[in-house]
Amino acid sequence: MTVDVFTDRPFGGNQLAVFPDARGISASEMQALATELNLSETTFVLPPEDPVNTARVRIFTRTAEMPFAGHPNVGTGFVLADRAQNGELRFEEIAGLVQVRLERDVTGAVTGATVDAPQPLTVGVTLPLDLAAACAGIVPDGIVTAVHMPTMVSDGGNPRLLLEVTEAAMTAAAPDLAAFRRTVTDTPSLGGRLSLYLYRRDGAGLRARMFSPLAGTWEDAATGSAATLLAGFLLFLSGAERGAWDITQGVEMGRPSFLRSTAQRTPGGIRASVSGGCVPVLRGEATLPDAIVP
Structure with missing residues (x-):
């Protein structure tokens, strides 16, 4: 799924691709997919190592994996909103545990998220x-x-x-x-x-x-x-x-x-x-050598 992050309208903000279930995708395939998509970042969602947390999230640029990034966490939180507990998600990342708090409009619809940096300045x-x-x-x-x-x-x-x-x-x-x-x-x-x-x-x-x-x-x-x-x-x-x-x-x-x-x-x-808003844009699937990944 792709979303535009830090905007309230399509084709503004920063593009992000999210694979909501990345089980079975190797690290080299993650990097290849991120390079293929050619966005600033792509995220891959895996089961958490600690069940108290929401997910393990891996973030890749076109060239390398990143320990933490802002718009990938805001956008991934938006995509995984249905997994939130009390409006919050907890992502395990290389830089540490990242807490994401969902933002909603007056109707209760999720509009974006707030992300805390994982470490002090x-x-x-x-x-x-x-x-x-x-x-x-x-x-x-x-x-x-x-x-x-x-x-x-x-x-x-x-x-x-x-x-x-x-x-x-x-x-x-x-x-x-x-x-x-x-x-x-x-x-x-x-x-x-x-x-x-x-x-x-x-x-x-x-x-x-x-x-x-x-x-x-x-x-x-x-x-x-x-x-x-x-x-x-x-x-x-x-x-x-x-x-x-x-x-x-x-x-x-x-x-x-x-x-x-x-x-x-x-x-x-x-x-x-x-903090910032998100807008969904595209939904699709990627073809890998031995699987179709939703």
């Missing part, structure tokens, strides 16, 4: 302006440094490099694959991975773009795991106890997306969540 290394700007295809002056330098952050999923940019830089940005490759080669602390999340202030909210060409995603329409990182990082910088931010992403791609992110300080660190 971790603030990592900063990157030089020239490297970050080259990867984003912008001039160094397009990066705003009044509050922070380009900074790597994580909360259990893929680490992201967060850049605050000017309005002009946001519009002009385009990932430079050669610069991404050089930066990863010259910066061993990145562990061979690099994704950029550009943001700017836009009235009371935020505008964002995400580039991850090394993982096969030239640009992402909506990045829930980056939204939790940004919320947690902005709270970290502000010193406040809690905060909430509305983020618009995907406009430049023609797939406008709307994400609601929150963060709060806890005894275990800064924890963040992201």
Whole structure:
């Protein structure tokens, strides 16, 4: 089944494919299916290892398995809404246990979900302006440094490099694959991975773009795991106890997306969540060498 995530209408938001019963599909077949579908992520649902949980969920990009991601969890929660207990689902993932809370409209129909990042915020290394700007295809002056330098952050999923940019830089940005490759080669602390999340202030909210060409995603329409990182990082910088931010992403791609992110300080660190709507689009089956998989 495919759904558009972080939107209230078809053909907006971020596309996701979900295999609701992936029993019998090998890891190599999962990767092949994700590559074949050519979406930013595809999820495969398996029985949980602990029966108290809802399911074990594996998330694949076009090129690799991911420990956690935002829009795949929101979308998978939407697809598996009939398995919820008291409006909640618990997904076992590489990054840890992910809790998904369903959202409903006034009629009781499921419209989307809220997902908590599986781990507290971790603030990592900063990157030089020239490297970050080259990867984003912008001039160094397009990066705003009044509050922070380009900074790597994580909360259990893929680490992201967060850049605050000017309005002009946001519009002009385009990932430079050669610069991404050089930066990863010259910066061993990145562990061979690099994704950029550009943001700017836009009235009371935020505008964002995400580039991850090394993982096969030239640009992402909506990045829930980056939204939790940004919320947690902005709270970290502000010193406040809690905060909430509305983020618009995907406009430049023609797939406008709307994400609601929150963060709060806890005894275990800064924890963040992201919420958004979902719309079902397609339903079908995949043909594998020895089976038809519904």
